[in-house]
Amino acid sequence: LDTDSYQAWLQYRPIGAKKEEYKKWLAAIEVKEESKILESAADELKKGIQSMLGVTLDPDTYGEGRIVLGTYEQVDLKQYGISPDTFRDISDEGYLLKSVFEKEERAILLIGKTDRGALYAAFHLLRLLQKEVPIDPIAVVESPRNQFRMINQWDNMDGSIERGYSGQSIFYADNDFKEDFTRVKDYARLLASVGINAISINNVNVWDVETKLISKTFLPKVKAVSSIFSAYGIIPFLSINYASPMELGGLGTADPLSAEVEKWWKDKVAEIYEYIPDFGGFIVKADSEGRPGPFTYNRGHVEGANVLAKALKPFDGKVIWRCFVYNHLQDWRDRSTDRARAAYDHFKPLDGKFLDNVILQIKNGPMDFQVREPVSPLLGAMTQTNQMLEFQIAQEYTGQQIDVCYLIPQWKEVLDFETYTKGEGSKIKSIVDGSLHDYKYSGIAAVSNIGNDANWTGHTLAQANLYGYGRLIWNPELTTEQITKEWIHLTFGHDREVVDTVEYILLHSWKVYEKYTAPLGIGWMVNPNHHYGPNVDGYEYSKWGTYHFADRDGIGVDRTVETGTGYCSQYEEPNAKVYDSLELCPDELLLFFHHVPYTHQLKSGKTVIQHIYDTHFEGVEEVEAFIDKWNGIEGKVDKAIFENVKQRLKMQRDNAMEWRDQVNTYFYRKSGILDQQNRTIHP
Numbered sequence: 174l175d176t177d178s179y180q181a182w183l184q185y186r187p188i189g190a191k192k193e194e195y196k197k198w199l200a201a202i203e204v205k206e207e208s209k210i211l212e213s214a215a216d217e218l219k220k221g222i223q224s225m226l227g228v229t230l231d232p233d234t235y236g237e238g239r240i241v242l243g244t245y246e247q248v249d250l251k252q253y254g255i256s257p258d259t260f261r262d263i264s265d266e267g268y269l270l271k272s273v274f275e276k277e278e279r280a281i282l283l284i285g286k287t288d289r290g291a292l293y294a295a296f297h298l299l300r301l302l303q304k305e306v307p308i309d310p311i312a313v314v315e316s317p318r319n320q321f322r323m324i325n326q327w328d329n330m331d332g333s334i335e336r337g338y339s340g341q342s343i344f345y346a347d348n349d350f351k352e353d354f355t356r357v358k359d360y361a362r363l364l365a366s367v368g369i370n371a372i373s374i375n376n377v378n379v380w381d382v383e384t385k386l387i388s389k390t391f392l393p394k395v396k397a398v399s400s401i402f403s404a405y406g407i408i409p410f411l412s413i414n415y416a417s418p419m420e421l422g423g424l425g426t427a428d429p430l431s432a433e434v435e436k437w438w439k440d441k442v443a444e445i446y447e448y449i450p451d452f453g454g455f456i457v458k459a460d461s462e463g464r465p466g467p468f469t470y471n472r473g474h475v476e477g478a479n480v481l482a483k484a485l486k487p488f489d490g491k492v493i494w495r496c497f498v499y500n501h502l503q504d505w506r507d508r509s510t511d512r513a514r515a516a517y518d519h520f521k522p523l524d525g526k527f528l529d530n531v532i533l534q535i536k537n538g539p540m541d542f543q544v545r546e547p548v549s550p551l552l553g554a555m556t557q558t559n560q561m562l563e564f565q566i567a568q569e570y571t572g573q574q575i576d577v578c579y580l581i582p583q584w585k586e587v588l589d590f591e592t593y594t595k596g597e598g599s600k601i602k603s604i605v606d607g608s609l610h611d612y613k614y615s616g617i618a619a620v621s622n623i624g625n626d627a628n629w630t631g632h633t634l635a636q637a638n639l640y641g642y643g644r645l646i647w648n649p650e651l652t653t654e655q656i657t658k659e660w661i662h663l664t665f666g667h668d669r670e671v672v673d674t675v676e677y678i679l680l681h682s683w684k685v686y687e688k689y690t691a692p693l694g695i696g697w698m699v700n701p702n703h704h705y706g707p708n709v710d711g712y713e714y715s716k717w718g719t720y721h722f723a724d725r726d727g728i729g730v731d732r733t734v735e736t737g738t739g740y741c742s743q744y745e746e747p748n749a750k751v752y753d754s755l756e757l758c759p760d761e762l763l764l765f766f767h768h769v770p771y772t773h774q775l776k777s778g779k780t781v782i783q784h785i786y787d788t789h790f791e792g793v794e795e796v797e798a799f800i801d802k803w804n805g806i807e808g809k810v811d812k813a814i815f816e817n818v819k820q821r822l823k824m825q826r827d828n829a830m831e832w833r834d835q836v837n838t839y840f841y842r843k844s845g846i847l848d849q850q851n852r853t854i855h856p
């Protein structure tokens with residue numbers, strides 16, 4: 174096992190110049206109360222400080238300086254001159270991190286509003302130490318901006334992971350839980366360190382064995398895994414099979430309006446809470462891509478979700494109902510059906526009808542985690558229904574952790590998108606943080622990118638997506654640069670050249686990936702099923718509703734109101750008008766909204782065809798530049814990490830070249846238009 178990449182951003186490397194200064198503050202630890210979460214925080218502090226400073230934190234004696242860890246109700250605030258008001262306006266997960274020097278005594282206060290806040294304060298301190306920044310004086314009050322900060326595992330119990338690119342599951346093997354949960358605990362540490370507070374531990378596609386996760390067969394083990402996460406403040410959820418009353422309960426129906434079904438869910442939920450008192454609830458993929466749901470019984474999403482919500486309500490449990498609902502059996506000849514419209518068309522009319530412990534989970538784009546998509550118009554469009562945003566950290570359509578594609582800049586664009594739902598100031602980030610529409614529950618979830626690979630994420634640089642996800646949703650005001658630098662310093666140390674190189678690669682990677690793959694927001698063009706590598710017509714005549722409509726004259730999907738599918742009208746003004754207009758529509762989304770001739774001139778001044786050629790040549794060149802830069806830091810980073818990235822960059826170059834050549838040739842053949850720069854395009 175290679176420790177550097179295994180420990181990811183929790184390596185706790187020995188401190189350089191600041192060591193003596195830090196040691197003055199960190200000799201002892203005083204833990205104010207016993208609780209699992211505070212125990213985890215104290216363990217982490219001991220481990221980290223031992224490793225960074227060589228100091229064993231003393232629990233009993235008061236050394237020169239000490240850490241005081243607890244909640245604001247446990248710590249004697251007066252003693253440190255802190256007003257309890259400090260904690261009045263922060264959320265339950267907020268904290269104060271403060272250095273105090275009084276009467277020759279030094280203390281670092283890590284005081285949470287609750288235990289969880291104290292845990293986050295501990296990780297904050299460890300981060301500061303590892304970054305080697307001054308801790309005296311320091312006084313920080315922080316609260317997470319989003320309520321649910323969730324991870325969705327797409328792990329199956331046979332050990333495979335749907336859209337997993339980092340080995341097998343750390344949870345399951347051979348249709349059972351694994352025996353050894355060491356990695357699960359280390360995963361919990363990684364997640365808690367960036368503020369994740371909820372996790373669903375099985376795939377949203379719930380197959381036969383996984384259906385039994387909510388039965389006696391597996392509940393004892395679900396409980397064991399849950400308690401590991403709970404000790405790090407992470408609430409456990411399960412994905413459920415909507416047909417459970419039939420498949421587990423032996424009933425003849427799963428109709429949500431049937432009294433016996435309602436009773437079955439009630440009893441089932443009560444049983445789960447006997448095992449796991451802090452259970453979070455269910456996540457449900459229903460009537461989506463062939464999975465069972467209320468449609469079978471002529472019921473809708475409201476009835477479907479509410480029967481579960483009723484059962485969960487007495488325990489404060491939640492139903493997270495996914496909105497990834499569309500016709501996955503479309504006929505490509507049918508030009509009137511538009512998959513992009515589906516989520517909004519299905520759910521918008523249902524606003525206000527869900528019980529208040531239902532949260533709708535909506536993917537960031539209307540299609541499916543493409544390298545470029547507009548923001549889903551459903552986000553924020555329901556003012557009376559709790560909503561949650563879904564990102565995908567796993568790089569299903571963005572290089573599968575073979576190609577580097579750092580997604581923080583993309584997610585930031587999504588969060589900063591102005592929806593105008595309530596006029597100006599209606600950004601996605603204020604929708605999902607619950608403030609704009611005063612949602613009772615809201616937040617962000619994302620599909621995880623980890624597996625049992627020694628470095629967790631296949632490509633070591635893909636760790637940055639998991640780290641950055643947590644940090645960004647904790648505080649969407651952090652800049653991409655801040656988050657990126659932070660991850661690099663924690664993972665690679667402080668060598669200037671290393672920091673600059675990794676930063677360069679990460680910050681350019683999303684745009685580079687976009688350049689050599691599907692152009693101008695059109696999406697797909699990937700190999701069917703596994704979704705890696707180019708295949709321009711791979712999905713052109715399929716049933717999935719994902720077409721580019723390229724012919725000899727042009728390309729793109731007409732989603733305008735006048736001549737197209739009308740999808741544009743799902744946006745508020747002025748967005749609707751902007752997207753609908755050929756003149757106003759931003760270049761990067763042009764082909765998502767319009768069908769245009771290859772000779773159409775973009776705002777950049779180039780024609781569409783020349784843009785395609787240029788970006789595809791540039792994309793490969795820029796991957797080559799990544800390789801040169803990376804090779805330049807050989808010997809300055811851990812050898813295993815160096816080799817891992819080097820090898821993946823090589824695979825990325827091969828992939829980029831294949832994309833370039835297939836896309837360029839395809840469009841050259843279709844259009845017959847030559848590259849203005851006369852570069853090699855295979856005829």
Ligand code: GCW
Pocket residue numbers: 327335336377378458462497541542569
């Ligand atoms: O993008 C598609 C994926 C499926 C996935 C589905 C979903 C879990 O290709 O693998 O199924 O989305 O989000 O439900």
